[in-house]
Amino acid sequence: MSIGSILNTARSGLIASQRAVEVSSNNIANAQTEGYSRQRVDLAGEQPIRFPSGEFGSGVRITGSSRARDVFLDASYRRAAGDAAGGRMRAETLKRMETILGEPGDNRLAAALDAFHSAWSDLATRPTASGVRGAVQETGAQVAQQLNRASEQLDAMQAETRLRMTSSVDEVNALANEVAGLNKEIVAQESGGHSANTLRDARDTRIDRLVELTGGEVIEADNGSVGFLLGGLTLVDGTQVQPLSATTLSGVTEVTRANLTTRPVQIGGELGALRRLSVVDIPTMQKDLDAFARGVVDGVNAIHRQGVTWSGTPPVSAPAGDFFASDATFTPETDPLRTARGIRLDSAVATSSNAIAASDAAATGPGDGSVALQLAGLRTAAVSFTNADGSPRVSESSSAFLQRITTDVAFTTRSASDAADVDAAIAEQSDSRRQSVSGVSVDEELVRLIKFQQSYAAAARLISIAETMSQSLLDIR
Numbered sequence: 001m002s003i004g005s006i007l008n009t010a011r012s013g014l015i016a017s018q019r020a021v022e023v024s025s026n027n028i029a030n031a032q033t034e035g036y037s038r039q040r041v042d043l044a045g046e047q048p049i050r051f052p053s054g055e056f057g058s059g060v061r062i063t064g065s066s067r068a069r070d071v072f073l074d075a076s077y078r079r080a081a082g083d084a085a086g087g088r089m090r091a092e093t094l095k096r097m098e099t100i101l102g103e104p105g106d107n108r109l110a111a112a113l114d115a116f117h118s119a120w121s122d123l124a125t126r127p128t129a130s131g132v133r134g135a136v137q138e139t140g141a142q143v144a145q146q147l148n149r150a151s152e153q154l155d156a157m158q159a160e161t162r163l164r165m166t167s168s169v170d171e172v173n174a175l176a177n178e179v180a181g182l183n184k185e186i187v188a189q190e191s192g193g194h195s196a197n198t199l200r201d202a203r204d205t206r207i208d209r210l211v212e213l214t215g216g217e218v219i220e221a222d223n224g225s226v227g228f229l230l231g232g233l234t235l236v237d238g239t240q241v242q243p244l245s246a247t248t249l250s251g252v253t254e255v256t257r258a259n260l261t262t263r264p265v266q267i268g269g270e271l272g273a274l275r276r277l278s279v280v281d282i283p284t285m286q287k288d289l290d291a292f293a294r295g296v297v298d299g300v301n302a303i304h305r306q307g308v309t310w311s312g313t314p315p316v317s318a319p320a321g322d323f324f325a326s327d328a329t330f331t332p333e334t335d336p337l338r339t340a341r342g343i344r345l346d347s348a349v350a351t352s353s354n355a356i357a358a359s360d361a362a363a364t365g366p367g368d369g370s371v372a373l374q375l376a377g378l379r380t381a382a383v384s385f386t387n388a389d390g391s392p393r394v395s396e397s398s399s400a401f402l403q404r405i406t407t408d409v410a411f412t413t414r415s416a417s418d419a420a421d422v423d424a425a426i427a428e429q430s431d432s433r434r435q436s437v438s439g440v441s442v443d444e445e446l447v448r449l450i451k452f453q454q455s456y457a458a459a460a461r462l463i464s465i466a467e468t469m470s471q472s473l474l475d476i477r
Contacts, residue, residue: 003466003469003470003473005049005058006462006465006466006469007463007466008058008059009057009058009059009462010059010459010460010462010463010466011059011459011463012046012058012059012060012061013059013060013455013456013458013459013462014456014459014460014463015062016041016043016060016061016062016455017452017453017455017456017459018456019041019062020041020043020448020452020455021449021452021453021456023039023040023041023065024445024448024449024452025449026039027039027440027445028440028442028445028446028449030440031440031442031445034205035201035202035204035205035208036201036440037067037068037069037197037200037201037204037438038067038068038438038439038440038441039065039066039067039068039197040065040066040068041062041065042062042063042064042065042066043060043061043062043063044060044061044063045057045059045060045061046058046059046060046061064194064195065195065197066195066197067197067200067201067438068437068438069200069204069437069438070434070437070438071220073430073433073434073437074204074218074434075218076430076433076434077208077427077430077431077433077434078207078208078211078218079430080423080426080427080429080430081208081211081212081427081430081431082211082212082214082215082216082268082269083215083268083269083423083426083427084420084423084424084426084427085211085212085213085215085269085270085273086215086268086269086270086271086272086273086423087273087416087419087420087423087424088420088423088424089270089273089274089277090273090276090277090281090416090420091413091416091417091419091420093157093161093273093277093281094277094281094409094412094413094416094417095413095417096157097154097157097281097282097285097409097413098409098410098413100150100153100154100157100285101150101405101406101409108146109143109146109147109150109402110399110402110403110406112139112142112143112145112146113143113296113398113399113402114379114399115139115142116136116139116140116142116143117375117376117378117379117399118139118376119132119135119136119138119139119140120136120372120373120375120376120378121372121373121376121379122135123135123136123356123358123369123372123376124358124369124370124372124373124376125369126369127358127359127366127367127368127369127372128366128367130353133353133354133356133358134353136353136356136372137345137349137350137353137356140300140323140324140345140349141344141345141350143296143343144324144343144344144345147289147292147293147340147341147343148340148341148343148344150289150340151286151289151290151339151340151341152341154282154285154286154289155341157282158278158282158283158286161274161277161278161282162246162253162278164274165246165253165255165271165274165275165278166246166253168213168270168271168274169244169245169246169255169271171209171213172210172213172214172235172244172271173241173243173244175206175209175210175213176210176228176235176236176241176243177241178206179203179206179207179210179226179228179236180236180238180239180240180241181239182199182202182203182206183203183224183225183226183236183238183239184225184238184239185199186199186200186203186224186225187223187224187225187238190223190224191223196224203226207226207228210228210235211269212269212270213269213270213271214230214235214267214268214269214270214271214272215267215268215269215272216228216229216230216235216267216268216269217229217230221238225238225239230244230265230266230267231265231266231267232266233257233265242257242258242259243257243258244256244257244258244265245257245258245261247261249261249262249264252278252279253275253278254275255267255271255275281412285405285409286340287387287388288405288408289340289405290338290339290340290341290388291385291386291387291388291393291401292340292385292398292401292402292405293338293339293340293342293343294332294333294335294338294339294385294386295383295384295385295386295398295401296324296343296383296398297324297326297337297338297343298332298338298383298384299378299383299384299398300323300324300375300378301322301323301324301326303371303374303375303378304320304321304322304323304356304357304371304375305319305320305321305322306320306357306360306361306371306374307320307357307358307359307360307361307371308320308357308359308360308361308363309354309355309356309357310359310365310366311354315365315366317359317361317363319361320355320356320357320371321346321348321349321355322346322349323345323346323349323356324337324343324344324345324346325337325342325343325344325345325346325347326338326346331390332386332390333386333387333388333389333390357371357372358371358372359371378397378398379397379398379399380397380399381397382395382396382397383395383396383397383398383401385401
């Protein structure tokens with residue numbers, strides 16, 4: 001083995017150590033870069049030189065650089081991340097829905113309903129007091145306004161949810177196109193024998209976000225490209241993208257394929273949570289409030305129409321009309337005035353408190369408060385509450401039904417919040433395991449720097465020794 005061979009061996013060690021130091025330096029520089037995967041230099045022994053007396057090594061060669069990444073840990077994290085993102089989205093929105101009712105609260109619906117019943121009780125004991133009659137008018141209007149406000153806020157939340165679905169679908173399509181573009185670059189670069197670590201990191205970052213949005217599944221191909229599936233349907237296949245669309249089907253916003261808008265896509269993640277909020281959670285609360293409003297309107301009006309109002313001197317009675325407005329051209333279940341959105345005082349009651357009845361038809365004078373007493377009794381008396389299709393739902397007091405609604409929302413919110421906490425903990429644990437492989441440990445990189453620095457120094461020393469040997473040969477001559 002010649003001195004030249006020794007120099008070549010030392011040179012290969014210098015280059016390998018230098019490249020390893022450069023990679024470790026880059027790892028340290030990107031220790032806090034989101035989505036960066038720790039890299040390492042892949043080294044292999046050079047082909048040995050064979051002599052009759054045996055074979056002798058000829059140094060080291062760099063075969064490339066690779067990322068520290070575990071596909072199984074990636075898959076585990078992404079499954080958990082989709083559930084966690086969807087759970088977080090739903091829990092946060094349900095908490096906002098809970099604040100719409102805001103129970104218990106001094107200025108909320110339950111308090112307004114209680115004040116309404118109390119005003120009727122006061123009117124039953126003082127049926128000729130105009131101030132008490134005005135209190136009934138005012139508290140009735142407050143009940144209607146609280147329901148109107150809650151319904152308006154739910155409408156705004158529904159509109160916001162649908163807008164966020166559309167925005168999220170646009171983000172999914174943009175990310176899918178970026179993944180497809182990165183697939184093309186990665187395949188081209190790696191087919192030429194070069195590593196594409198930076199491109200793969202960029203693609204993984206976008207895939208992680210796609211999973212959070214959709215809860216989809218990643219399939220990696222042999223050529224280095226990836227596919228992305230949603231409920232068995234392809235979103236990304238190599239360089240091809242099948243975009244999504246936010247489509248209204250039967251009044252419901254669904255996520256569909258842009259070229260197949262009649263078939264909803266099974267989707268999870270944030271988009272799945274938004275769909276559930278839009279299709280299930282918000283409409284359920286709206287239906288509950290509508291049923292409550294319908295029960296209150298029908299219960300109060302049924303009694304109020306049995307009463308009479310008094311006017312003139314001497315007082316003359318006249319049949320009372322509705323207390324809350326209604327439209328006889330509709331059925332009770334389809335009447336827009338018998339909903340949380342449409343409930344309001346009857347125009348006559350809203351114009352004058354004298355249109356409020358306290359006496360029944362058998363009364364001999366305005367001092368009778370029997371109708372007001374019956375209306376005050378609605379605090380505890382059973383009222384028939386129906387579903388939107390007219391089927392009976394439950395018969396109980398309006399206060400108890402309101403408490404039922406509030407409890408249901410609170411229970412749903414608590415259940416969603418607990419589930420979101422569990423999903424978030426699982427995702428965090430999965431990410432910690434993933435980061436233990438792909439994340440950069442500065443302490444570990446510093447140790448590697450010292451090791452390769454020593455290797456570099458040793459290779460340099462070998463060159464010095466070979467130079468000394470050469471000089472000795474020259475001196476012999």
